[in-house]
Amino acid sequence: MNVTILDGNPDVERVPFSFMVGGVARALVGAGHEVETVVLRERVVHRCIGCFSCWLRTPGLCIFDDDHPAILRSLLRSDAVVFASPLVAGFYTALLKTTIDRVIPLVLPYIEFSAGECRHPLRYGRRMPAMALLFDPEEGTEQEDVAIVSRALERFARNAHSRLLFARPLSDDPQEVRHAVEHL
Amino acid sequence: MLLNIFNCSPRGERSNTRALARPFVEGFMAGGGEAREYPAADPAVFDAAVEAFGTPSVAMIAFPLYADAMPAAAKAFIEEIWRLRGSCESTRMLFLVHSGFPEETHTRVMKDYLERLAARMGSPCDGVIRVGGGEAARHANSRKPGRTYMRLWELGRLYAERVVLDAAILAKLAGPRRLPWPARLLAPMIVNRLVWDRELRRNGAFDRRRDRPLEAGERP
Numbered sequence: 001m002n003v004t005i006l007d008g009n010p011d012v013e014r015v016p017f018s019f020m021v022g023g024v025a026r027a028l029v030g031a032g033h034e035v036e037t038v039v040l041r042e043r044v045v046h047r048c049i050g051c052f053s054c055w056l057r058t059p060g061l062c063i064f065d066d067d068h069p070a071i072l073r074s075l076l077r078s079d080a081v082v083f084a085s086p087l088v089a090g091f092y093t094a095l096l097k098t099t100i101d102r103v104i105p106l107v108l109p110y111i112e113f114s115a116g117e118c119r120h121p122l123r124y125g126r127r128m129p130a131m132a133l134l135f136d137p138e139e140g141t142e143q144e145d146v147a148i149v150s151r152a153l154e155r156f157a158r159n160a161h162s163r164l165l166f167a168r169p170l171s172d173d174p175q176e177v178r179h180a181v182e183h184l
Numbered sequence: 185m186l187l188n189i190f191n192c193s194p195r196g197e198r199s200n201t202r203a204l205a206r207p208f209v210e211g212f213m214a215g216g217g218e219a220r221e222y223p224a225a226d227p228a229v230f231d232a233a234v235e236a237f238g239t240p241s242v243a244m245i246a247f248p249l250y251a252d253a254m255p256a257a258a259k260a261f262i263e264e265i266w267r268l269r270g271s272c273e274s275t276r277m278l279f280l281v282h283s284g285f286p287e288e289t290h291t292r293v294m295k296d297y298l299e300r301l302a303a304r305m306g307s308p309c310d311g312v313i314r315v316g317g318g319e320a321a322r323h324a325n326s327r328k329p330g331r332t333y334m335r336l337w338e339l340g341r342l343y344a345e346r347v348v349l350d351a352a353i354l355a356k357l358a359g360p361r362r363l364p365w366p367a368r369l370l371a372p373m374i375v376n377r378l379v380w381d382r383e384l385r386r387n388g389a390f391d392r393r394r395d396r397p398l399e400a401g402e403r404p
Contacts, residue, residue, distance in 0.1 A: 047256045049194045050248070056380070057387045060397045073398050089266035090301060091259065098256040108394065109380040111285070111372050116362040118285040118371075124396055140304065148300060151293045156252040159290075 003028055003181060004078040004129065005037040006071070008085035008096025009136075012041065017136055020170045021084045024134065027174035028181065036074050040095050043067040048101040055109040060123055068102050076106070078129040080181050083153070084170060086136040090145040091152070103160065119159045128162040130184050134170045134177065185217045185344065187278075188236050190224040192247040192258035195322075197223065201246045203321040204282055207333045208244075208313070208340035215344025225257035234264045238272060242310070245298075246280035248318070249290060253297075254281075262301065269305045276347075277302040278310045282318035286371075288358040291316065311349040313339065316359020332357065 005025055009017045021037065028035045046064040053063045062068060075081055083100075085092035106128070107120035122128065133153055135146070150167040157164045166180050189209060193199035202221075209219045222233035224245075237243050247258040254262070265272075279298045283290040291314040302309030315321075315332065324330055329337070339353045363371065384390040 047194060048250060050199075050250070050255075056383050057389055059384075059389055059392045059395045069398055076398060089259075089262050090304060091253070091262075091297065094256050094259040094263055097251075097253070097259045100253075101250045101256050103251060105398070110376045113368050113372070116368070117287050117289060118363075123394065124399070144300060148293065148297045152253050152297065155290070155293050159252055 001033045001080065001182070001184070002078045003033055003035045003080045003082060004071075004074045005035060005082045005084055006096060006099060007037060007039045007041075008083060008093045008099070009039075010041050010093055010095040011086075014086070014136075017084075017086065017170065020136075020174075021134070023174040024082070024084075024170075024177050027178040031178055031182070033178075033181075036078075038071055038074065040099055043071070045071070045098050045102065047098050048104070052109070054105040060105050062102060062105055068099065071099060072103070072106060075103070075129055076124055076126075079184060080132060080165065081129045082132045082134055082181065084134040087138045087141055087145065087149065090138075090141070091149050092133070092135065100156070107160070119161075122161050128157075128160045130165050131157045131160075131162055132165040132181060133167040134172075135167065136170045185347070186239075186241040187212055187217055187219040187244060188239075188241045189219060189221045189244045189246060190233050190237065190261060191221060192224045192245060192255065192261050194225050194250075194255055194257050196226060198322060199248070200282060200318050200321040201248055201280070203324065204315055204318055204332070204336060205244070205246050205280055207329070207336035208280070208343075211337035211340025211342075212344045213340075214337075215341040217340075217344040224261045225255070230261070230264070233261065234268075237265045237275060238268050240274040242276045242278055243307075244278040244280060249281065249283045249294065252290065253294060266305070272305055272307045275307050276310050277305070277307045278343075278349075279312040280315070281312060282315035282321070283359075284317070284319035286317035286359045286363060288314060288316050288361055291358065310343070310347065311354065313349065313354060314358040316357075 025035045044066045045068045085096045111118045154164045193201035224233040281291050281294045295312040
């Protein structure tokens with residue numbers, strides 16, 4: 001199984017976060033999976049400016065020449081993508097959101113209906129990777145906050161023709177996380 | 185009453201967000217309010233916008249859905265004002281969220297998130313205005329205001345008078361849970377052919393519309 005982990009922690013000094021992400025990656029590699037961990041703070045990814053060039057002028061390609069197309073290629077090859085992020089203001093970080101916003105070259109501008117709702121067809125015709133969230137809670141995080149950010153990712157996954165496997169704290173046992181990812 | 189509008193759309197002045205906020209602001213001003221706009225996605229304005237948020241006022245944070253949630257620029261703004269939590273009880277929070285898709289289901293999670301955000305910030309929340317099908321708002325003819333424009337204008341006027349968002353208008357703006365069947369059949373034909381295909385042809389990109397330029401490549 002190919003797994004991409006997107007590390008959305010913006011704080012280089014938050015060492016335990018990187019350590020825990022590394023633990024999950026090692027657990028997956030140890031079980032024979034191919035894992036690519038992308039530390040987003042070390043990549044150059046511009047924010048989407050909503051120009052729709054990737055739909056209407058250069059179909060499938062963003063106007064920004066940065067590190068993001070390589071991340072998209074990794075997603076296209078993956079069976080699962082794990083979003084790893086601290087919760088800030090009850091949601092995953094702006095750093096991770098910058099990368100997620102830029103997935104629109106993977107869909108077509110057209111609309112279709114699925115389960116009675118609009119969505120965009122996939123550009124590459126194959127299923128998007130299953131999604132999972134590993135979060136590091138902030139002070140004051142309650143179950144309600146976790147439920148909301150999970151529902152937001154479920155909605156994103158649904159409109160990306162995928163599904164959310166789980167949302168778990170990053171502090172969970174890496175072997176349990178590995179097991180959950182394997183439950184594709 | 186002062187209304188500060190924080191337009192968090194990356195498109196800034198050319199945004200649907202601005203086009204949708206405008207009638208609300210006009211109605212609000214007709215009701216006796218005062219309004220200021222901050223293009224909060226603009227790095228040059230970002231700090232001033234954060235500072236303005238902390239002043240006694242009504243703060244309207246407005247954004248389109250990007251990948252089913254707030255755009256990164258809006259999240260960056262939220263992360264900055266999050267630092268002010270607990271000291272903003274004199275800032276009333278109000279939100280405007282819009283989706284290109286017409287169904288209200290697309291904006292529902294953001295409504296829950298934003299209400300929760302305001303509660304955790306310790307600020308009174310006056311509600312979340314959700315607009316379904318707002319993608320073409322910036323192309324609307326301002327001389328012939330449509331239903332959405334009129335509803336937003338009236339919502340703004342009533343808000344200035346009562347400091348409450350009218351629930352009936354909110355429900356109409358949010359959009360239907362599901363489009364009726366005839367619309368489901370017609371919408372793809374109209375939107376896909378008359379909007380997207382026409383634009384692709386105009387850009388000389390129609391033949392490349394289904395290109396897969398990332399098909400083969402190396403890992404990052």
